[in-house]
Structures are given as structure tokens and as C-alpha cells.
Amino acid sequence: MRTFEVGGVKETVVERSDYPLAKVRQILKDEKILVIGYGPQGRAQSLNLRDNGMNVLVCNRRDANYDLAQKEGWKEGKTLLDNMSEAVKQATIVLYLLNDAAQKQCWNQVGPYLQPGSALYFSHGFSIVYRDQTGVVPAKNVDVILCAPKGSGTTVRRLFLEGRGINCSFAVHQDATGRARERCIAVGIGIGCGFLFETTFEKEVFSDLVGERGVLMGAIQGIFKAQYDLLRAKGHSPAEAFNETVEEGTQSLYPLIGENGMDWMFSNCSATAQRGALDWWPKFAEAVKPVFESLYEEVASGRETAHVLACNSRPDYVNDLKKELAAIDSQEMWQIGKIVRELRPERQKALKPAVAKTKATVKKVAPKAKAKPKAKGKAKRAGK
Numbered sequence: 178m179r180t181f182e183v184g185g186v187k188e189t190v191v192e193r194s195d196y197p198l199a200k201v202r203q204i205l206k207d208e209k210i211l212v213i214g215y216g217p218q219g220r221a222q223s224l225n226l227r228d229n230g231m232n233v234l235v236c237n238r239r240d241a242n243y244d245l246a247q248k249e250g251w252k253e254g255k256t257l258l259d260n261m262s263e264a265v266k267q268a269t270i271v272l273y274l275l276n277d278a279a280q281k282q283c284w285n286q287v288g289p290y291l292q293p294g295s296a297l298y299f300s301h302g303f304s305i306v307y308r309d310q311t312g313v314v315p316a317k318n319v320d321v322i323l324c325a326p327k328g329s330g331t332t333v334r335r336l337f338l339e340g341r342g343i344n345c346s347f348a349v350h351q352d353a354t355g356r357a358r359e360r361c362i363a364v365g366i367g368i369g370c371g372f373l374f375e376t377t378f379e380k381e382v383f384s385d386l387v388g389e390r391g392v393l394m395g396a397i398q399g400i401f402k403a404q405y406d407l408l409r410a411k412g413h414s415p416a417e418a419f420n421e422t423v424e425e426g427t428q429s430l431y432p433l434i435g436e437n438g439m440d441w442m443f444s445n446c447s448a449t450a451q452r453g454a455l456d457w458w459p460k461f462a463e464a465v466k467p468v469f470e471s472l473y474e475e476v477a478s479g480r481e482t483a484h485v486l487a488c489n490s491r492p493d494y495v496n497d498l499k500k501e502l503a504a505i506d507s508q509e510m511w512q513i514g515k516i517v518r519e520l521r522p523e524r525q526k527a528l529k530p531a532v533a534k535t536k537a538t539v540k541k542v543a544p545k546a547k548a549k550p551k552a553k554g555k556a557k558r559a560g561k
Contacts, residue, residue: 191373193342196366198229204363205231211268213261213287215242217330218300219274222368224249225337229367236264265290270298270364277303277482278489281311288315294353296320296360302382305350307482321351322361324368325381333369342371350378386476391469398505405510415513422510424517 180189212223215237226233235251236258237243251257258264265271265287273280273287291297297315302323304313315321326333327344336343347365349357365373401422408418433442443451475481488494505511
């Protein structure tokens with residue numbers, strides 16, 4: 178296990194080489210693992226565990242995900258079940274991977290049926306940390322563990338199939354058996370983690386909720402929208418506004434940040450781009466810091482989670498959610514985005530009819546604007 182110290186904080190990371198697959202199989206050889214929920218995380222984690230040779234069951238209600246599980250090789254009545262309580266009785270490790278609101282609603286079908294000495298596993302600290310809101314309080318005779326992949330279920334599965342591994346965090350909330358940590362790490366490697374950082378349930382959920390609402394999803398949509406709308410209002414075309422706001426970032430600069438860090442990306446851009454980024458980033462940090470402080474307080478106080486549970490538990494939530502997502506999809510920025518993505522060389526031939534159709538749609542919604550003439554002699558940004 179590798180240890181390091183940054184900012185006065187010592188950390189230990191568990192690498193896959195510390196828990197080779199043979200060791201993981203030995204640790205889990207007598208375990209019957211149940212994955213509850215066949216959504217993005219449930220699907221990815223169950224498939225990866227199965228591919229790694231673990232004894233795995235899946236439980237899901239009879240819906241589209243149940244049908245998908247059947248198509249992907251889970252056998253109805255054997256490895257694919259729909260009765261949650263009966264499924265839990267059979268398991269020694271239960272991966273509770275329903276969404277947070279559903280975990281609250283279904284807890285009475287899980288908690289009372291956990292066997293003494295079994296392990297209850299989460300990929301998010303929500304239900305345990307906010308137990309006063311969710312009612313999820315496991316018995317003292319079970320291990321309570323967490324392994325949280327730092328990415329979507331789609332990414333967990335994709336990296337696994339590529340022979341790579343996703344960055345994960347892990348935590349032990351309750352160690353009833355004396356084996357909770359070992360079980361947690363073994364399952365983490367089994368689901369496809371490449372390396373694991375230790376944390377607590379509380380720190381995981383606080384950082385995760387802030388990140389989702391911040392730079393991972395909420396803030397990035399807001400920043401994209403603000404810049405795109407400004408460029409359009411100043412007379413730039415939809416394609417130009419999208420390219421300078423989204424496409425260049427996601428296809429060129431952000432991958433470089435992921436590979437080598439922000440300083441490397443800065444140093445590999447033109448002198449003009451570099452100077453501007455160095456001068457302007459502190460202004461953006463100062464502008465958004467109060468928003469992040471407010472966000473963290475809402476999360477830590479439980480007000481944000483109470484709002485999430487109330488919204489996600491409404492009977493009409495799914496229909497309302499579709500409307501909200503459709504409103505984002507219909508924004509001009511993402512309409513032109515469809516065209517730009519389809520024009521990438523690797524997709525152009527296969528999706529040529531879709532390009533023409535989407536282009537007609539955008540033509541109707543795009544406001545007329547007269548583009549300003551570009552300044553002559555604009556330097557090319559070599560690093561982009």
C-alpha cells in the first residue's frame with residue numbers, strides 16, 4: 178500500500194496490486210453477494226463481480242432494468258430475483274444500490290432480513306449519514322461498508338472492460354465481524370476499482386453532493402450556459418459559440434488536464450491563452466466561492482438532502498424529471514451540440530441522416546445574429 182503526504186495530510190492508497198484477483202477470490206470464496214438494483218451502478222458492479230468469478234445474485238423489480246438483466250445473462254429465479262426480502266435472506270454481502278430515495282422506501286424490505294454477520298454495502302454515504310431522514314439504521318450485528326467509484330456506472334463498466342480501473346473511495350462505518358475492512362476492499366477490487374482511498378461515510382457524502390452540484394455537473398452546466406449565451410448575444414454563430422464553450426474543452430483541454438494536470442495544460446497552450454487563464458482564474462474563484470460555501474452548508478445541515486428526498490419521493494417525479502431534462506436538451510447550446518458531435522469524423526458516415534435532421538431543427542430555433550468580423554492576425558492556440 179502506498180502512503181503519501183500532501184498539505185500536511187497523510188494518506189494511504191490501496192492499489193490493485195495489493196489485492197490481486199486470486200487474493201480477492203480467496204477472501205470472498207464463501208460469500209454470496211446480492212446486488213439490489215440494476216441501474217447504472219448496480220448493473221456495472223454486478224457484471225464486473227460476475228466477470229471476476231464471484232458468486233453474485235441480482236434483485237430488481239420487474240421493469241425495463243429487469244428485462245435488461247435477463248438479456249445480459251442473469252437467470253430468472255436463480256441469479257435474478259424480484260423479491261427483495263427473500264433475496265436478502267440468501268446473501269452474506271448486500272450491495273444496496275438503489276437510488277437514495279428508493280433506499281429509504283425499501284429499507285423495510287432489507288434491514289429486518291439481513292443475516293447476523295452479513296455485510297451491508299453502499300456506494301454512497303447518503304442513507305447512513307442522513308439516517309434521521311432515511312430511517313436506514315442497520316442492526317449492530319452486521320458490517321456496514323462503502324465503496325464509492327468516482328464516476329458513473331457506465332464508466333465503471335467501460336474501464337473494467339478496457340482492463341483499467343476506476344478511482345474509488347472506501348469506508349467502514351460498522352465492523353461487527355472484524356472483517357469489514359477486508360471485505361470492503363475485496364469487493365471494491367471485485368467491482369473494478371483500480372485503487373482506493375480511505376475516507377468516512379460522512380466525508381464521502383459531503384464531498385460527493387457538493388461535487389455533483391458543483392464542478393461535476395451543476396456548475397459546469399451553468400458556466401457553459403452563461404458563456405454560450407454571452408457569445409450568441411454578441412453575434413457569434415451557434416457553432417462558434419458551442420465550439421469555444423464546450424467542444425474545445427471536452428475534446429481537447431479537459432482530457433489534457435486529466436492526463437497531466439492543469440499546469441501542464443496551461444504550459445501547452447499559446448502564450449496568449451496561457452496569460453489570460455492565469456490572469457482570470459482568480460477572478461472566477463473569488464466570484465463562485467460564496468456559492469460553494471452556501472452549497473456546503475446546505476449539504477452539511479441536511480437541508481439539501483431533505484429537499485432531494487422530498488422531490489424524488491413524489492409520485493409524479495419521473496414525469497417532472499423528464500420535463501426538466503427535456504428543457505436542457507432543447508436549449509440551443511445542446512441542439513447545436515448534437516450537430517457538432519455528429520460531425521466528428523469517427524461518427525460522420527454512420528450518422529449522416531441524423532445530421533441533416535438535427536440541422537433543420539437548430540435552424541428553426543437559432544436567433545438571427547450578425548457576427549462581428551474577426552480581428553486580423555489572431556494567433557493560433559497551439560496547445561488546443
